[in-house]
Amino acid sequence: MPVFLFWGEDDYSMQRAIADLRDRTLDPNWASFNYEKIPPDQDDAVIQALNQAMTPPFGMGQRLVWLANTTLCQRCPEDLLAELERTLPAIPEETVLLFTMAGKPDGRIRSTKLLQKHAEIREFGSIPPWKTDLLEKRVKQVAQEVGVKLSPKAVTLLAESVGNDTRQLYTELEKLLLFAESQGGTVDEAAVLALVTATTQNSLQLAEAILRGDTGRAIALVSDLFNRNEPALRIVATLVGRFRTWLWVKLMVESGERDEKAIAKAAEVRNPKRIYFLQKEVRPVSLQGLRESLQVLLELEMGLKQGANERIWMQSKVIALCQLFSRTGIR
Structure with a gap:
């Protein structure tokens, strides 16, 4: 699916996902020709994004068009809705069109329903600090991504130490990875106590x-x-x-x-x-x-x-x- 909608308050996780999407989409040698980030304060930002998305990429790789911080899923005039209805089903496979926003899309309005039909939607929400089970689950996921083996007590302590700060979680796990590579084996509670800024x-x-x-x-x-x-x-x-x-x-x-x-x-x-x-x-x-x-x-x-x-x-x-x-x- 060439259309994506990323939303949520966890900006660090979202930026990592955008960077990954960019790396998967663009050929490095042609990136400057095929990458367009359109800010929300630009005149006719939505129309520009849709027009760019319909333009074939130059050279190798695909085209990535990113409409940043859009309010399209909070309010959408009828003329823009008509353009979306006409364009989204016709986005070529050679193009990736990305919409991002901090707030939750309003599921009652037609533009959101249209994107739910044509886009892959990913949420990047901050986990409430009191939901310890979700925080520990997040620690396990990121630890696996980074390549760090943590003991169960280390998982719990790391979740308590960094809370829902995703940026710090990655920073601390990368630090623990260096420790694990030098010491070998699983990172335990003592290592987290010694190395993590709590x-x-x-x-x-x-x-x-x-x-x-x-x-x-x-x-x-x-x-x-x-x-x-x-x-x-x-x-x-x-x-x-x-x-x-x-x-x-x-x-x-x-x-x-x-x-x-x-x-x-x-x-x-x-x-x-x-x-x-x-x-x-x-x-x-x-x-x-x-x-x-x-x-x-x-x-x-x-x-x-x-x-x-x-x-x-x-x-x-x-x-x-x-x-x-x-x-x-x-x-």
Whole structure:
């Protein structure tokens, strides 16, 4: 199929897929003649892309036409829709036409339905930080791609350390590959502890300090994360994931549930054996404190997205969270 639609917020994974598609499509000696990237702010970008796609390639290889950051699947005027309906079924096999966008295509509009019929669609979404099973699955997939053999504990620790940062995952696995080639064998938990920059792990430590109401420790961890250039919104995402898990565990326990598998399913915890430890963590904490913490975290996220000073805003809300658990969090 010569038409592709890539969408999602994981820009690093998408760019790797685009590079792979480009390498498979173009002859290196003729790439400058047969490759066209059309930005969304260019006049008549969609029409230009369709016209280029219908133009036979020069020399060897195929032609690649990339319509970047298009809004075609969010809104599409009738005249453009008519051009798409006329052109997409006629795209020659010698051409690859690629559409990319960050947002999810609107499945209700006709242009999206048309692309669903004529294009190969691939999603590059960021995995929520609390979905540990998906994060570990992603680690295994990329490790296999890079050529690194990881022990089960190394997989878990690496997923906890890098979270949903795909760029860092590739960087750390390439580092571990060099280690494996020099040492031989499977990369174990000790190697990951020694070599991987655990920014997400520090965010998890921040969550634990907040839960204990340890303001000094929490502020020190915030400073450490910012000194490591960890994005503020990524810190918040990790905090939200951890407090969401704690809240679900507490809710299930307070409702009288004792089955660890049922609690794990509700809290989206892959390994039911973790529930024992999570129960111990939330036992001295009130349900009210956990509920209110998510509201504070929402305020933190909204302020960051609206342009607040990241370090000052993060510190103020972390202090508020610590005070919350000092006041209401502990029974």
